[in-house]
Amino acid sequence: MKDESRIIFISKDQKKYKEYKISTPKLIALSSVFLILIAVAGKFGTDLLINYSHNSKIERLSRTNTVLEARLHEMTERIKAISGQIDYLASLDDELRTVLGLDKITAEVRKVGIGGSNFTIDLTDEVSGFDENFKLGDQLMKISQLEREIKLSQESFNDLFTTFRHKQDSLSYLPALRPVLRGVLSSGFGIRTHPVLRVRRHHDGLDFSAPKGTPVYASADGVVRYASWNGGYGRMVIIDHKYGFETRYGHLNKFLVRPGQTVKRGEKIGEVGNTGLTTASHLHYEVHLNGKPVNPQYYYFEDKILNEKIVSN
Numbered sequence: 031m032k033d034e035s036r037i038i039f040i041s042k043d044q045k046k047y048k049e050y051k052i053s054t055p056k057l058i059a060l061s062s063v064f065l066i067l068i069a070v071a072g073k074f075g076t077d078l079l080i081n082y083s084h085n086s087k088i089e090r091l092s093r094t095n096t097v098l099e100a101r102l103h104e105m106t107e108r109i110k111a112i113s114g115q116i117d118y119l120a121s122l123d124d125e126l127r128t129v130l131g132l133d134k135i136t137a138e139v140r141k142v143g144i145g146g147s148n149f150t151i152d153l154t155d156e157v158s159g160f161d162e163n164f165k166l167g168d169q170l171m172k173i174s175q176l177e178r179e180i181k182l183s184q185e186s187f188n189d190l191f192t193t194f195r196h197k198q199d200s201l202s203y204l205p206a207l208r209p210v211l212r213g214v215l216s217s218g219f220g221i222r223t224h225p226v227l228r229v230r231r232h233h234d235g236l237d238f239s240a241p242k243g244t245p246v247y248a249s250a251d252g253v254v255r256y257a258s259w260n261g262g263y264g265r266m267v268i269i270d271h272k273y274g275f276e277t278r279y280g281h282l283n284k285f286l287v288r289p290g291q292t293v294k295r296g297e298k299i300g301e302v303g304n305t306g307l308t309t310a311s312h313l314h315y316e317v318h319l320n321g322k323p324v325n326p327q328y329y330y331f332e333d334k335i336l337n338e339k340i341v342s343n
């Protein structure tokens with residue numbers, strides 16, 4: 031028998047058939063060519079598929095890139111805007127500090143700020159492949175600097191608030207009210223001839239002539255230290271105020287407060303009288319600052335309407 035193979039094709043109804051004879055080496059060669067063709071086609075198809083998925087991945091990444099670029103650009107712009115706003119707040123802060131007598135914060139100190147995260151710049155995290163280069167490290171540095179500037183501003187605002195409260199407080203202890211509303215100033219502060227003793231001596235306060243019984247008001251907030259008879263001063267009230275101030279009210283017909291009592295500016299503490307060494311009914315009023323008598327006229331407002339408003343409040 032010859033070394034040959036047969037390939038037989040049979041029709042569907044099995045009535046016809048065709049027979050091909052082929053030698054075995056030829057069959058092997060043909061089969062090999064067929065298999066190689068299939069392999070090549072397969073490889074080609076797979077490459078096509080891979081290429082397709084690769085391209086769609088690139089397309090997706092490119093879309094993501096566009097979005098990221100836009101967002102990064104937006105972020106940079108926002109950082110700039112916030113930085114501008116912080117600078118504006120810093121200028122307001124400086125103005126307030128000047129008004130309240132605090133030292134300005136120098137630009138260098140402001141830029142350093144306080145606290146915040148310690149971010150060190152990494153030169154490798156530059157984002158390229160965009161139309162413009164974004165240094166993410168720079169952006170983060172800027173944000174961390176803004177954080178520190180904001181913290182410094184917060185501290186400064188706390189300072190401002192404390193100082194303001196302190197000033198507001200100290201104002202309420204300033205003897206800013208005229209102690210009698212309608213009394214006529216009959217004797218000033220300084221050297222004068224004493225009306226009773228007829229000798230030249232220093233008058234440590236002011237005299238307001240007013241009818242007996244005219245209300246006498248505390249000129250500032252404070253605590254009553256003394257309310258009693260005091261020799262030539264007659265019935266006298268002494269009020270301690272904070273910040274070194276003390277006020278004294280002499281020749282009172284009567285007093286309405288007792289030692290240790292807290293009084294508010296404008297509160298009635300007594301009535302004008304002529305007790306002690308006097309020739310007529312009047313209020314002797316002294317202001318002491320850090321233990322020394324000072325001219326009370328430097329501290330109270332002459333404006334009648336303002337004084338009346340303070341008393342009626």
Ligand SMILES: [Zn+2]
Pocket residue numbers: 217233235236237313314315
């Ligand atoms: Zn006097």
